[in-house]
Amino acid sequence: MTGRLVPGANAALTAENPGLDAVVVGIAWDQIASRGPSAELVPVAIVCGDDGKVLSDEDLVFFNQLDGADASVRFLDDSDDEEIDVDLVSVPDAVDKIVFAVYLDPDPRSPRDLGSVRSMTIRVGSSDGRELVRFDLPSDRNHTIDAVILGELYRHRSEWKFRAVGQGYTTGLTGLRTDHGIGRAR
Template sequence: MAISLSKGQKVDLTKGNPGLKNITVGLGWDTNKYDGGHSFDLDSSVFLLNGAGKCESEKDFIFYNNLEGGNGSVVHTGDNLTGEGDGDDEQVKISLADVPASIEKIAFTITIHDAEQRNQNFGQVSNSYVRIVNTENNEELIRYDLGEDFSIETAVVVGELYRHNGEWKFNAIGSGYQGGLASLVKDYGLQA
């Protein structure tokens, strides 16, 4: 049975699941009734971070225009433009053993495409979550439902996988940002 996390909670991933090698990180969301005349496109992005919490290069920023990073250990399965339907809207597949040793953290974010121009924010989004699934048997291991804490934010860091004493753990972050993807890119050490 999946461990359900609350904001700020950290949980062990690999120690409690010995032999866990491949995971799928699923991200999902729904948009509330919105009649602003624009489509509502949310995007998941992944940042591969060194010990200082920064990306070493552009290759460590994984999103709809760069679907693979970490020498192929982290693969984004592609952009979902509408968020329609049940289940995960976007997924990231990770081979834990193949993540380069220089990568200490893997941060998962959701941003609203062109949010400022379209006058959209996370106050118009509901049922956001991140979940980690064992790819081998499709068992959901961890789930974090973000709740309705956001109003004016246009980007959210949902959580991080991080190394601790040779094991992988997950931290449910749930921090909102204004400034969308550009502010995240800058905070993680890249040029916007």
């Protein structure tokens, strides 16, 4: 299975790739060079329970917290702009999905939207580097959004699937925090 997905499309990862026990999720973008402040993009993986909320704030994986609470989701920095390694076998049963998003650093000197981003891609590959699926985010709304959910790894019965999402936010990190319960007391 190798394919390009459109927003809302799903791909069966483990069902179509028997023995697949880990994946590498790569996020890459192409940005227009700027003479002034440039957009600082921050990729994040949000490890969620069946309510769609982050299990705990230790289950956020990003540049400042490289491993999730149980280390089954780990932030890498390799061939893509950013890579996140997911050990599917070690992901706890309490995890329903892992959301992959990018938000604009809220620094007040930064641009206010993703308008300088020409293209953005999320790809899911096997541990041996074989690309399984990819989703190229349509860039027609980048001048109106400052965060975006690119895709989700999720459980369907005993299998893992990937969904291309492409949901943009005009509320940046605040919108992601609200929708996924980040920073709330449990």
